[in-house]
Amino acid sequence: xxxxxxxxxxxxxxxxxxxxxxxxxxxxxxxxxxxxxxxxxxxxxxxxxxxxxxxxxxxxxxxxxxxxxxxxxxxxxxxxxxxxxxxxxxxxxxxxxxxxxxxxxxxxxxxxxxxxxxxxxxxxxxxxxxxxxxxxxxxxxxxxxxxxxxxxxxxxxxxxxxxxxxxxxxxxxxxxxxxxxxxxxxxxxxxxxxxxxxxxxxxxxxxxxxxxxxxxxxxxxxxxxxxxxxxxxxxxxxxxxxxxxxxxxxxxxxxxxxxxxxxxxxxxxxxxxxxxxxxxxxxxxxxxxxxxxxxxxxxxxxxxxxxxxxxxxxxxxxxxxxxxxxxxxxxxxxxxxxxxxxxxx
Numbered sequence: 001x002x003x004x005x006x007x008x009x010x011x012x013x014x015x016x017x018x019x020x021x022x023x024x025x026x027x028x029x030x031x032x033x034x035x036x037x038x039x040x041x042x043x044x045x046x047x048x049x050x051x052x053x054x055x056x057x058x059x060x061x062x063x064x065x066x067x068x069x070x071x072x073x074x075x076x077x078x079x080x081x082x083x084x085x086x087x088x089x090x091x092x093x094x095x096x097x098x099x100x101x102x103x104x105x106x107x108x109x110x111x112x113x114x115x116x117x118x119x120x121x122x123x124x125x126x127x128x129x130x131x132x133x134x135x136x137x138x139x140x141x142x143x144x145x146x147x148x149x150x151x152x153x154x155x156x157x158x159x160x161x162x163x164x165x166x167x168x169x170x171x172x173x174x175x176x177x178x179x180x181x182x183x184x185x186x187x188x189x190x191x192x193x194x195x196x197x198x199x200x201x202x203x204x205x206x207x208x209x210x211x212x213x214x215x216x217x218x219x220x221x222x223x224x225x226x227x228x229x230x231x232x233x234x235x236x237x238x239x240x241x242x243x244x245x246x247x248x249x250x251x252x253x254x255x256x257x258x259x260x261x262x263x264x265x266x267x268x269x270x271x272x273x274x275x276x277x278x279x280x281x282x283x284x285x286x287x288x289x290x291x292x293x294x295x296x297x298x299x300x301x302x303x304x305x306x307x308x309x310x311x312x313x314x315x316x317x318x319x320x321x322x323x324x325x326x327x328x329x330x331x332x333x334x335x336x337x338x339x340x341x342x343x344x345x
Contacts, residue, residue: 051111051286052085058116058276061100063093066210067147067227067312071274072116074306075144078297083289089116096120096181096344098132101277105133109281114141114290118274119185122330126337127183128344138277141287142294143315143322145307146271147227148247149189150257152240154219162244162263165223169199177201178212178224183342185272186212188333189225189246191340192268216240227272228254228311247271253311270333273315275322291319 060072069091076087092100097120104115115121115138125135153159159168169175177193179186186209190201206212209226216224217239228251234240235254242257246268250259260268276294278287297303298316307314 049285051289052083054112055086055088056080056083056111056290057113058087058089059100059104059113060089060091060116061093061097061120062091062118064091066208067229067272068116068118068274070229070310071145071147071307071312074303075294075297076116078300078303079290079293082293082296096124096128096183098124098128101138102132104277105137105279107279109279109283111278111282111286111290113279115277116144116274117277118272119270119329119333120183121275121277122326123183123188123333123337126334127342137280139280139282139287140319140322140326141276141278142291142319143317143325144274144276144294144298145315146247146273146313147229147311148245148251148271148313149185149225150228150231150235150242150251150254150311151189151223151225151244151246151260152213152216152231152235152242153223154216155238155241157222157241159223159243160241162258162260162265165243166193166197166199168222169193169197169201174200174202175223176204176221178204178206178215178221180209180212180226181205181207182344183337184209185227185270186225187340187342188270188336189268191336191342192246192270193265195336195339196265196267213240232311244268247313249313251311252308252313273325275326287319 058072058076060069062068073089076089080087092103097117101115101117101121104113107113125131159165177190179190182205187203190203193199194201204221206215209230212224213226213231213234215221217234225246231240232253235242242254244260244263245251245257246260248269251257295316298314304314
């Protein structure tokens with residue numbers, strides 16, 4: 001029998017390649033491998049050029065209605081106009097965002113399934129003993145936005161500013177500080193505050209940032225730090241008092257709220273960021289096309305006008321920009337997680 005009678009590769013047919021090629025067996029096998037490699041490359045390139053040929057999916061590893069979900073839906077709507085195909089947002093909450101991340105990490109790398117997570121995508125590995133996927137199974141595509149974290153107290157709290165909070169945490173009993181669970185952004189804010197100021201803060205974990213915020217409004221705890229988009233309505237409603245934001249610039253929607261750096265604590269620096277990742281193996285051409293669509297969307301006046309008034313700062317940039325940001329975050333947050341002995345709940 002011939003070793004190969006007909007090989008189909010797209011529209012290319014190679015008739016009786018092995019039988020008709022006048023080469024020694026070893027060289028025939030090498031030639032065949034080269035042909036097959038070329039066929040595979042051609043097929044991948046063709047798919048990337050025609051992408052997207054159907055709707056794309058953003059998997060948000062949290063429930064609907066939160067900051068991450070809101071940003072993902074706004075960007076998906078704007079980026080879909082750039083791509084010419086709908087981007088459907090699907091919520092897969094659970095296990096501190098691990099469930100949704102694992103689903104995407106194990107999805108086909110064909111450019112039709114992406115992950116739209118928050119910081120947990122890099123911090124979960126710092127606090128969890130076991131992860132169902134490897135960090136390198138998810139490839140950075142684009143940074144979406146940052147909702148700076150805002151330290152808040154009840155509107156009628158005797159704590160008027162960050163100086164008061166630090167003094168109260170040093171001179172009296174420990175202050176109860178709500179978080180969204182171990183390794184959450186509010187948890188990192190509390191640990192950063194403890195390291196930077198020496199204030200005694202008792203960590204009170206809740207299931208979500210929204211629950212922690214409600215606990216502050218109800219005076220069950222003394223303070224928390226939560227995404228600007230989450231606390232802004234309560235601040236405007238007179239139920240919370242903002243005393244500092246933890247990003248590197250003031251929030252456009254709250255220009256009177258100073259940053260922790262302005263108040264003398266530059267190491268208290270973190271934000272509720274969101275981004276887009278793809279399964280490892282997704283063609284670079286598709287990753288670049290998605291990155292450019294997202295970046296263009298985030299630069300559009302329409303999307304900026306939708307996000308900025310809610311306390312959200314659109315980001316964007318290149319894939320390399322996002323990769324550098326992630327490396328810096330990991331290098332900065334890792335020592336804090338170890339110093340605080342953060343372990344999964």
